[in-house]
Structure formats: C-alpha cells, structure tokens
Amino acid sequence: MTLKKNTRISFTRHLGKNFKDDYTTLQVYSRDMADLPKLVKPFIGNVPDGVIQVRTKEDMQKIYEIANETKVPITQRGGGTAGFGGSVPYKKGIVVDTKGLEYHFLVDPLELTVTINPSVVFSDLQRQLNLEGFSLCSYPSSFHSATVGGWIAHGGYGVGSIQYGGAKEQIAALEVVLPTGEIKRFTDDTELSLFVGSHGTLGTITEVALKIKFDIPLKHQGCTFDSPAELLKGLKYLAEIEPFSIWFLNPDHVALFNELFGYNLPLSYLAIISKEVSFEEEEKEFNTLFNNAIRSSGGQILDRRYINDIWDFRFKGFTLIGDSPDYLVTEVILPIETSDKFVRKLVSRFRGKIHLEGEMVSPTHYALLIYLLFEEKLSEIKKTILTLKLYNVTTRKTKAKGIPYSTGLWFSGYYSRIYGKEQYKQYLEFKRKVDPKNISNPGKVISPKIRFLPIIKLKPIVKLASKMML
Amino acid sequence: MSSPAEWHVDLLEVAQKCVYCGYCSLCPTFKELKWETYHPRGILEQIRMYFSEGVKESVQVEVSKSLFEAIFACTMCKACENICLVDLPLLKVWEQVRQEAFRKGRWNPLLLSLYNKVKSTHNIYGLPTEERLAWANLAGMNMSRRTKKKAPLAFFVGCQASYSGKMGNVAPSVVKILRKTKVNFTILGLDEWCCGSPVFLAGGYSAGRDFAKHNLDQLKELGVERIVTACSGCYRAFKIVYPRVLGEKWDIEVLHITELAEELIKNGKLKLKHSIKEKITFKDPCELVRHCGLVEAPREVIKQIPNVRFEELPSNKHEALCCGGGGLLKLNDSDLVNQVNSRLVSEIKYTEAEIVANGCPTCKDTILTGVKNDNLDVEVLDISELIVRAMEGEK
Numbered sequence: 034m035t036l037k038k039n040t041r042i043s044f045t046r047h048l049g050k051n052f053k054d055d056y057t058t059l060q061v062y063s064r065d066m067a068d069l070p071k072l073v074k075p076f077i078g079n080v081p082d083g084v085i086q087v088r089t090k091e092d093m094q095k096i097y098e099i100a101n102e103t104k105v106p107i108t109q110r111g112g113g114t115a116g117f118g119g120s121v122p123y124k125k126g127i128v129v130d131t132k133g134l135e136y137h138f139l140v141d142p143l144e145l146t147v148t149i150n151p152s153v154v155f156s157d158l159q160r161q162l163n164l165e166g167f168s169l170c171s172y173p174s175s176f177h178s179a180t181v182g183g184w185i186a187h188g189g190y191g192v193g194s195i196q197y198g199g200a201k202e203q204i205a206a207l208e209v210v211l212p213t214g215e216i217k218r219f220t221d222d223t224e225l226s227l228f229v230g231s232h233g234t235l236g237t238i239t240e241v242a243l244k245i246k247f248d249i250p251l252k253h254q255g256c257t258f259d260s261p262a263e264l265l266k267g268l269k270y271l272a273e274i275e276p277f278s279i280w281f282l283n284p285d286h287v288a289l290f291n292e293l294f295g296y297n298l299p300l301s302y303l304a305i306i307s308k309e310v311s312f313e314e315e316e317k318e319f320n321t322l323f324n325n326a327i328r329s330s331g332g333q334i335l336d337r338r339y340i341n342d343i344w345d346f347r348f349k350g351f352t353l354i355g356d357s358p359d360y361l362v363t364e365v366i367l368p369i370e371t372s373d374k375f376v377r378k379l380v381s382r383f384r385g386k387i388h389l390e391g392e393m394v395s396p397t398h399y400a401l402l403i404y405l406l407f408e409e410k411l412s413e414i415k416k417t418i419l420t421l422k423l424y425n426v427t428t429r430k431t432k433a434k435g436i437p438y439s440t441g442l443w444f445s446g447y448y449s450r451i452y453g454k455e456q457y458k459q460y461l462e463f464k465r466k467v468d469p470k471n472i473s474n475p476g477k478v479i480s481p482k483i484r485f486l487p488i489i490k491l492k493p494i495v496k497l498a499s500k501m502m503l
Numbered sequence: 504m505s506s507p508a509e510w511h512v513d514l515l516e517v518a519q520k521c522v523y524c525g526y527c528s529l530c531p532t533f534k535e536l537k538w539e540t541y542h543p544r545g546i547l548e549q550i551r552m553y554f555s556e557g558v559k560e561s562v563q564v565e566v567s568k569s570l571f572e573a574i575f576a577c578t579m580c581k582a583c584e585n586i587c588l589v590d591l592p593l594l595k596v597w598e599q600v601r602q603e604a605f606r607k608g609r610w611n612p613l614l615l616s617l618y619n620k621v622k623s624t625h626n627i628y629g630l631p632t633e634e635r636l637a638w639a640n641l642a643g644m645n646m647s648r649r650t651k652k653k654a655p656l657a658f659f660v661g662c663q664a665s666y667s668g669k670m671g672n673v674a675p676s677v678v679k680i681l682r683k684t685k686v687n688f689t690i691l692g693l694d695e696w697c698c699g700s701p702v703f704l705a706g707g708y709s710a711g712r713d714f715a716k717h718n719l720d721q722l723k724e725l726g727v728e729r730i731v732t733a734c735s736g737c738y739r740a741f742k743i744v745y746p747r748v749l750g751e752k753w754d755i756e757v758l759h760i761t762e763l764a765e766e767l768i769k770n771g772k773l774k775l776k777h778s779i780k781e782k783i784t785f786k787d788p789c790e791l792v793r794h795c796g797l798v799e800a801p802r803e804v805i806k807q808i809p810n811v812r813f814e815e816l817p818s819n820k821h822e823a824l825c826c827g828g829g830g831l832l833k834l835n836d837s838d839l840v841n842q843v844n845s846r847l848v849s850e851i852k853y854t855e856a857e858i859v860a861n862g863c864p865t866c867k868d869t870i871l872t873g874v875k876n877d878n879l880d881v882e883v884l885d886i887s888e889l890i891v892r893a894m895e896g897e898k
Contacts (some may be wrong), residue, residue, distance in 0.1 A: 053538070055565070055568070055569065056562070056565045056566070057540060057552070057565060057566045057568070057569040057570070058538070058539075058540055058569065060548070060552060061539050061540050061545045061548050061549065064523075066522075066523045066524065067523075068523070084538075086537060086538060112525050112528060113525065113539065114523075114524065114525040130537070130538070130539070132537045154528060154529075156529075160817065160818070164817055164853065175524065175525070177526040177528070177529065177586065178524060178525030178528050179525075349588055350588075351522050351524050351589060352589065352590075354522065354589070355520070355522075355589030355590060360522075
C-alpha cells in the first residue's frame with residue numbers, strides 16, 4: 034500500500050465500505066480486457082492503491098477534492114471491457130469504479146432521448162428500451178458487457194454507426210463532475226465532443242442523455258467478395274444503400290465459422306448488410322438496391338439460410354478464438370479508399386494467423402478488429418514483440434491513413450491524429466482549466482512524460498532484452 | 504471430499520482461458536454487489552492468483568478471503584456459463600472452488616449445519632424421517648397403497664414438497680394429476696432421501712454420491728422405468744448429477760411434471776377443461792432451463808388451458824432471470840437474495856400477470872417473499888397447482 038496514511042483515512046472516512054484496498058481487489062482492478070505483457074508492467078503503475086465504488090455525484094466531488102489535496106491520481110472504470118488500457122491506472126492511485134452509480138432510466142418520447150446512469154450495460158439498456166418500443170441507435174460489439182459511460186469515454190463506434198454515427202453522435206447531454214469538483218451539464222456539441230474519447234481525463238461522467246430511436250425491424254442480406262479490393266469496392270457501393278450496418282469477415286474467419294458450426298460458407302470476404310425496414314415496399318427497395326450494388330461491385334449474393342445466424346453472431350467474435358492457445362487483438366479505423374494495399378499487406382504478413390472483423394462506422398470508414406491467433410502459447414518476449422509489431426503495422430507503417438480506434442494507455446499521444454489538431458488544442462485548453470494538477474486519469478490521451486510510453490517506444494528496449502536473453 | 508473425474512476440471516487452465524470479455528457481467532449477484540471481485544471473470548482472476556504455481560502462502564490466504572466470499576455469493580444460475588464466449592465450464596469451476604473452501608474449513612456455519620443435517624436426517628430441514636409423508640396426511644390423501652409398490656413410474660416428492668408448509672399443495676397436486684390420468688405410480692415414502700442437490704451445490708460430492716446411490720437403488724428395486732418430480736433441483740440431480748457422480752448409466756427416464764403433463768395431454772389422458780381467467784406468466788427455473796435445457800414443456804402445457812391469457816416475462820427461456828434463491832445463497836446472504844429477486848419481481852410487475860407459475864419450490868418460495876415485500880397482488884403457483892386448477896376448475 035503506497036497511499037499515505039492520512040490520505041487513506043480521508044478516503045475511508047468519506048467513502049466507508051465503498052473504499053477497498055485489500056490485495057485481491059487491487060489486483061482484480063489492475064487490468065482490462067488486454068492484460069499487460071509482463072515485460073511492460075515494471076514501467077506502468079497498473080496496480081492501484083485503492084478502489085472506490087462511487088455511488089453518487091457528491092461522492093465523486095469528494096473524491097476529486099481529496100485527490101486534488103493529496104495529488105493522488107484517479108482512474109475511472111466502467112465495464113473494463115476495452116483493450117486500450119483506458120481504465121487501467123498508469124500511475125497507481127485510485128480506481129473509481131462507476132458501476133455503483135445510482136440507477137436512472139427516463140425516456141423522453143418527444144425528444145427521443147433516454148437519461149441514464151453511465152454505468153448501465155448496453156444489453157440491459159436495449160432490453161429496457163425495447164420494452165417501451167424504442168431502441169438504441171448505435172451500440173458497441175461488446176454489447177453485453179460495455180457500459181455506456183465507458184463507450185463514450187473511449188470514443189467508440191459499433192453496430193449502427195454507419196447510419197447513426199459513433200459515441201459522439203449518440204449524446205444529447207452529459208452531466209460531468211469536473212476534477213475541480215464542479216458538477217456541470219453539457220449540451221453544446223463542441224463541448225460534448227471533448228468528452229468523447231477523453232477517457233475520463235476531463236472529469237467523470239455521472240449522467241448521460243442518449244439519443245434513441247423507435248424500434249424498427251432490421252432486414253439482412255449477405256454477400257461475398259473474392260479479394261480485399263473487391264470487398265472495399267463493394268463496401269463503397271453498399272454504403273450508398275444507407276444501411277444500418279455493414280459487417281464483414283475475412284476468409285480465415287469464415288473458415289472458423291464453418292469449422293465451429295458445420296456451415297459451408299464460401300471461403301471469401303463475407304459481408305452482412307442490415308437495413309431498417311418498416312414496410313414491404315421498403316424491403317423490396319432494399320433488395321433491389323442490394324442486388325444492384327452487388328452486381329456493380331462484382332460480389333456474389335450469399336445463401337439466405339446463413340444470414341440470420343451470422344448476424345446473431347455479431348457480438349460473439351471472441352467465440353472463434355476460444356481454442357487458440359494464444360492470441361493478440363487490436364482495432365484500427367481505416368478509410369475504404371486507401372486501405373486496399375494495407376489489408377493485403379496485413380493478411381500476407383500474418384498469413385494463416387490473421388482474422389479480421391470489420392464494421393462500417395461511416396460511409397467512408399470502417400473499424401477493423403484484428404485478431405492474431407497462434408497455435409502455441411507465446412513467450413512473454415515474443416508476445417511483447419508481436420504486440421509492438423501489430424501496433425506498428427496498424428498505426429505507423431501504413432500509408433492507408435488509418436487511425437487507432439481509441440487512445441487509452443496504449444495509444445496516448447494519438448489524440449490529434451484521431452480527432453484533429455484543432456480539437457486537440459481545445460482539449461488541452463479545457464484540460465488545463467479543469468484539471469491543472471493532472472489527477473484525472475493521467476497517462477491517457479496525452480502522452481506521459483516518461484519516454485517509455487506510448488508503448489511503441491518500448492520496441493528497442495524489448496528487442497535489446499530479447500537479444501540479451503538469447 | 505473429492506469430485507469424480509468426469510466432473511473435474513483444471514481450475515487454473517480454465518481461468519487462463521478466460522478472454523476477459525466481461526459478458527458474464529450479467530451475473531445476478533454481481534449486478535447487485537457491483538465489485539469486480541464478484542464478477543465471474545474477477546473470480547477467475549482470483550483463481551489464477553490462488554492456484555498459480557509457486558504462489559506464496561500469504562498471498563493464497565489473502566486471496567482466499569475474497570475468493571471464498573465471492574464463490575458463496577453465487578446462485579449457480581449458470582447464466583455466466585451460458586453466455587461465455589469461449590465455453591468455459593464455469594459451473595464446475597464454482598463447485599470445485601466450493602470444495603476447496605470446504606477443505607480449508609471455510610464454509611460458513613449455516614452451510615455446514617445444512618450439510619450435517621442433510622447427511623444425518625436425509626432431508627434439508629433436519630426433521631424426522633417419519634414426517635416425510637406429512638403432506639399426504641394434511642391433504643387427506645392415503646398414500647399407503649402407493650408407497651413402495653412395484654410400478655413403472657415413481658413420483659419423487661423432494662424435501663421441500665414433503666416438509667415445507669409453503670409447498671403443501673405441490674405434492675398433492677402431482678398426485679391428483681397422476682390419479683386423474685390413471686397413471687400407475689409409486690412413491691418412496693419414508694425411504695425417500697434428499698436428492699442430494701444442496702450437497703452437490705455446496706461441493707460435497709462423496710456425501711452426495713451416497714444419496715444418489717440410495718435413491719437409485721430404491722427405485723431400481725421397484726422396477727421403476729420413469730421418475731417424475733415437480734422440483735427442478737431434484738430433476739437436475741437425477742438428470743445430470745447422478746450419472747456423473749455414480750459414473751454409470753441406468754434405464755430410468757427422468758421427467759419434470761411439465762414433461763409428463765405435456766405427454767398426457769398429447770395422448771388425450773389429461774384434459775385441461777376449465778379456463779383460468781387470470782393472466783399468467785411463467786418463471787423458468789434456472790435448473791430447468793439453463794442446466795437441463797427444458798424450455799417448451801411448461802409453455803405447451805399452459806397453452807392448453809382454455810382461453811388462457813399468457814405473457815412471457817421480458818427475460819425468459821435461456822435468458823430468464825434468477826430468483827436469487829439458488830446456490831444456497833439464502834444461507835450465505837439472505838439480503839442479497841431479496842436484492843436479486845427484486846429484479847425478477849419488477850419483470851413480473853411489468854407483465855401485469857395475476858398468476859406467476861414456476862416449476863421449482865425454491866423459486867416459488869423466493870418469489871412469494873419478493874411479491875410480499877413489494878405488496879404485489881400476484882398469486883405464486885407451482886405449475887402442478889396450475890394444472891390441477893385447469894383440470895378441476897377449482898381455486
């Protein structure tokens with residue numbers, strides 16, 4: 034335990050049993066979906082000094098007050114289901130688990146918004162909305178575990194983003210406890226944008242008004258393409274149909290589907306296109322537009338028997354990696370226009386090991402989830418080197434103009450590349466104003482001062498270490 | 504205490520296979536307690552720490568405090584295993600960790616007391632064996648000619664239906680159905696032992712094996728070909744656990760009362776002639792639906808009630824919410840049971856049903872408490888009671 038005695042007393046006095054610092058709790062809260070490679074851990078203070086389950090915004094104000102007084106860093110945590118390290122401490126301190134926040138659920142049927150606590154999990158929220166005839170507009174593929182607050186802080190995209198946009202476009206208002214202790218409600222688009230992808234560095238979200246829609250049925254179509262070039266051409270045409278979702282897989286991923294479920298899908302790039310359809314005429318129009326798009330792009334229409342099954346599988350990508358002794362995962366956003374060569378190179382570089390799952394997040398860009406599956410357990414050194422290689426491939430050594438999916442810990446320093454220089458300037462200005470002591474999730478979004486991070490810079494050290502060991 | 508080989512899993516290996524996706528956050532007790540040490544993936548993380556090679560004893564002791572607390576907060580509803588993306592055998596893991604807690608002398612006193620009661624009196628209440636047929640006396644049923652006679656079908660009553668006043672109508676209802684349809688059946692009477700379900704849930708396999716062996720030997724002696732029960736815990740024990748703990752197959756078919764009723768309706772022996780005007784919903788017991796995959800039979804039976812007004816709970820079938828009463832949670836944290844149950848009660852309220860039917864005495868008991876706490880005007884019935892009402896037309 035590295036908290037000073039008085040600091041610990043301050044936290045326990047105000048938070049009572051909602052503060053824990055026993056060994057086990059600290060260890061459980063020291064990681065997110067992607068555990069840190071052992072070689073990297075010595076450079077990162079990922080094990081917190083304490084964990085707080087925040088129940089009210091007043092609790093959060095108090096936490097910031099103590100943190101400012103004692104300069105103890107705060108790291109917010111929603112579901113802890115992303116793999117970018119956003120909810121993992123970098124400089125120890127306190128993890129603030131927002132899952133305990135008071136429950137809210139209030140639908141405004143006229144404004145088409147729902148006001149909720151940020152700790153609600155998407156699948157729970159969708160279920161509640163569906164019961165009232167409404168639906169989320171866009172939601173992440175980690176639908177069954179991600180929290181709304183985590184997704185916003187992470188700047189996520191997901192199913193439905195091609196039609197309704199990413200996290201940013203879903204928000205009508207945010208209530209945030211700023212690191213200064215002030216509770217503020219934001220509704221202005223420019224200010225809201227700053228909180229999306231900020232990983233809690235600007236404050237802690239305590240309430241969200243999310244845009245919703247009426248629950249309109251979806252119709253699905255499927256198609257296949259022989260090459261990445263044809264796939265990307267097809268995506269361009271299909272995006273013109275104005276679908277709700279376009280989701281695609283590479284042939285190796287399709288092969289796993291066949292193996293696991295006894296399907297006989299063609300080993301090609303496979304895409305499932307979904308569109309909101311209210312009337313029979315709309316469905317007919319969708320079918321016509323879809324057929325035309327496939328004809329123009331040189332794809333083949335998929336046997337309809339498989340389509341619904343594959344669509345139902347959209348939240349279960351990890352099922353396919355279950356039998357692999359080891360794996361690496363990352364995600365990157367790519368433009369359709371310039372990524373053909375990149376995808377081809379990526380596939381040839383990791384031939385046989387690479388599995389791709391893509392989701393169109395706008396008519397021009399797609400999010401590509403990259404899995405590398407291995408037939409043996411990797412050594413720590415090999416795993417670290419491959420992690421770095423994968424990150425390099427997806428972020429630096431490409432002219433595809435791709436961007437990391439999110440910053441978090443691993444891609445801190447990439448904010449301006451993701452959101453633009455102008456927004457970065459605004460972000461910095463806001464950050465200086467609300468968190469001058471940098472206690473709200475330090476090490477995220479802005480690169481830490483220590484040269485070891487972003488993680489990419491670790492590469493020479495790891496290479497040297499591996500040579501010495503050999 | 505040791506578990507049979509076919510039930511045994513390598514805890515560390517399973518824990519290491521977890522991909523940390525967090526889908527198991529639907530765990531009903533985690534939803535209430537919210538600390539990630541209670542999250543199934545958090546429990547697996549603790550297992551990794553506890554069982555890792557060369558772990559220091561001091562670390563193991565420290566981790567065990569949280570691990571054992573979390574493992575006994577589990578309702579064994581199997582929702583985590585059902586949603587697990589990489590198919591981890593989580594239920595087996597939780598049971599083995601409970602065994603480890605027993606080995607380390609870390610069961611709570613109430614659990615230990617239940618375990619001892621079941622072992623010594625062969626029922627979960629620690630009541631005299633002579634009272635096992637009290638339900639029949641109270642219902643004015645003479646079961647002497649049905650007790651321990653050779654018959655193709657045996658009605659396995661179960662401890663709750665035998666001893667609990669709240670379940671007083673369950674066993675008589677099953678008997679009424681069997682008599683009305685002229686099914687030749689028997690009961691084990693005073694020779695019926697607890698199915699062992701609580702012992703198995705606590706992780707006590709060797710003791711549980713004795714119960715399995717005793718009950719099966721009794722049934723075999725009577726030449727029984729089929730067993731019917733109205734208790735989902737007994738059903739699971741016979742259907743899934745006995746073959747595993749005994750390591751043998753036998754030719755006795757295991758039926759839940761809803762399966763038998765469905766069959767009797769299909770072959771025209773059971774006629775549900777009387778309509779029930781109240782709106783009905785059905786709560787799928789975890790042990791029926793997720794453990795044993797029994798989904799349609801209760802619905803098929805309810806559908807046969809004339810002019811029935813039936814509405815599914817928002818979370819139904821494989822996604823049914825846990826009532827909170829499973830996994831012996833009542834012995835470890837009764838407040839938590841109520842918390843978990845309140846979510847189910849909200850769903851019952853949403854349906855505006857006037858009758859909530861179920862197929863499990865534990866669910867019935869827990870829901871009864873829940874609706875009472877919520878002042879909800881809902882009748883909680885075992886499905887066998889509902890069948891009798893539709894069969895005889897009386898309330």
